[in-house]
Amino acid sequence: MYARMLSATVIGVEGRLIEVEVDISSGLPQTAIVGLPDPAVRESVERVRAAIQNGGMKFPLDRITVNLAPADMRKEGSAFDLAIAAGILGASGQLAADELRDCLLIGELSLSGEIKPVPGVLPMVERARKEGLRRAVVPHACVAEASLIDGIDIVGVSSLREWIRGETDGGESVAGAGAGPGTSGGKRRSSGKRGRGGLGDASGGTLGSELDLADVVGQHHGKRALVIAAAGMHNLLFIGPPGTGKTMLCRRLPTLLPPLDGEEALTVTKIYSVSGKLKGERQGLIRERPFRAPHHTVSAAGLIGGGSVPKPGEATLAHHGVLFLDEMPEFPRAALEALRQPLEDRHITIGRAKGVVSFPASFMLAGSMNPCP
Template identity: 50%
Template sequence: MLARVWSATVVGIDAVKVGVEVDVSGGLPKVIVVGLPDTAVQESRERVKAALKNSGFAFPVRQITVNLSPADLRKQGPSFDLPISIGILAASEQIDPTYLNDYLFLGEVSLDGSLRSVAGVLPIAVTAEKLGFRGIIVPKDNAQEASVVEGIKVYGLSNINEVAEFLQNPFSFTPTIFEEEEDNNNLLDRVYNLRDVKGQNHGRRALEIAGAGGHNVIFVGPPGAGKTMLARRLSSILPPLDFQEALQVSQIYSVAGLLKNKGSLIRERPFRSPHHSASGVALVGGGSFPQPGEISLSHQGVLFLDELTEFKRSVLEFLRQPLEDGFIVISRAKQSVLFPAQFTLICATNPCPCGYFGDSIQPCTCSPRQREQYWAKLSGPLLDRIDLQVVVSRLKPEEMTTQKTGESSEIVRERVKKARHIAQKRFKGDNITCNAQMQTRHLREYCILDDSSRNLLEGAIRKLGLSARAMDRILKVSRTIADLAEDEYLKSHHVAEAIQYRTIDRMV
């Protein structure tokens, strides 16, 4: 007898429906799995056989052919264990197949028949809702994750026996209800709050501008000046994710198998800080079956690269395209996968190998040649894409010993929210959420310069040798500074402040 069960597999952060066709026929007892299965899917034969026997079902002593369609799409992971199990039971007439076509099944089975959680459930639930399925059957541990999606019933079950009972009478089971978890932003504020930063008014101002406009930042200064301390507090002043942003971020973490550590829906903006020994694949993603890397895990959040010049130059060059486009395309022989990567880049580095070039107390021991080689690790095109280049100087003794602190993250976040609201209102209908995402046509419309501002910018371009991209970055920062001041038009002092954030252009 032939039976068909519906499941799905993840490609990028989207899901594709997969039909699991099972045929039980005469012949020597064996299980054949076709349809481009990977090793984990091939191994499901032994897991399913033991799980069905230990659950009290009879495993057919006949030839069983399992076809995963479409046949030209590579199938991976253990999530097909459950649909294969249900297909075998339906094809051998051990369960009622009446409701099979109404539901989508996925889950890994243990040898005792219990269901284990799998990765990628959230995007699969999104696809199941779009395709019009009545519901989705998942392991109990994945139920809350899938229940985020409105418009589809989610049933979290514990073992194969429960699934068989469900198919006998689906209407006797209660679907899982999404339970909103406590917002973690308050915890973030307690751990990393701007009130802990003493002095560094210039750096604090740069953080506020970066948060309001989504601009990339690099802090340059001697060891212990507070570069990392400032950088780690950017997340605490960013506005919370709205539902659509949270859903997209959660889908990325679901595909990466990291959502179980974050709850069912990620509400706080991601903050990722990879070590400087990270490879290019770790940063941008990849593998035989492409998985999201650090830049995609930072989507709608912050990617912090500490000790920037210690990263391999070839690895840093991978950042250029996603910084400009907001996504990364990973191409393999049989498929190309797109991952979103709309993140704010924040970096920290010393000004030279010894770390004390320009320091007011500790003399620099590096030669000009050494400093030149040190900065050569960062290419001009990459630096062009960093909007705010800020020198963080050593604190004065009286600043270090004082108990006085600056504004808290809560106060600064309110100003950031207000500036972002102004930008979102301006770009309504353009699919843009902050000034850093402006395109050329937006610059022409919203960054009009008067004669004084134009002369100031032309002088900076000549003196610093700025590229057209660097000029656009200055205009975007100027627009954000004007939004923070609630000014409709750009003024010369907005442009002047934006120009002063081209520190490295004056150093190298």
């Protein structure tokens, strides 16, 4: 018995489709995941087993092999849980697998069967649309984020039981025998015009403040320096004694910059989605210019990105915005030297044993420092 589902992962800040193949054969009860999975993916076996059983379905007591293709690319994270569960149910005849042939499945499963949000949903759904998929099933908490991409139907689900058994309103059931017509497996939201073609309807930001340069009294030379720097996206360094307003002025620099246009807003929102920072009340595209002000103890990896599997750093999070280094001489020399390439090339390339990843890093560098004694 064989079933094939589609899920996705993130490489850098771009999505990549992953085929989840499930084969069930006679033999000793055993579940094996192949295709270079990381520990989080291997542990999904226990999460999927508990979720299926607690959802009122049967976990097959046979030999189960799960293949994540392409097999030569490392897979990480818990976003494959939903696709693995659907593949097992489809291969065992408890799910109409053919109805999910052109559907993207993303979500982490809890032991109770609840479907939890995962980072990187936006670039995953964007890749699915580019590959011609017609539907994406995502955690209910990620529906607003996924709906920013037009041309693909979004189905938000909150639990495996509701999705399979069709216990909520809207959408279509994918359950096998026993599911009546008109039942639902989740809450469907068509993206309509909220994607690339309707960016003006969504709003969001990374500053979350009401800073305004008009609040600053005096500081005419400093204000003029800010205006000139903002007009040409020039880098800026304030030098002066403590308490003269250097940090205050720099924090108001993004208010002089124009709002992000459609392409820029989508790129910045994808970066924050991959970093897991699209949470809480953030429902739409980030429209304000990012402003990042890392502490002077930040490492080179924290500034430009890094890790065994490279993740975006502060320079990438400041893409199309401002990277502010307060008390610049206090930053480690290695961290400052690491900014040389992104300042010249406007992108960062990080090579590791597991692969090479490129991150966008077109930012405006602003700094402040005290004069030498």
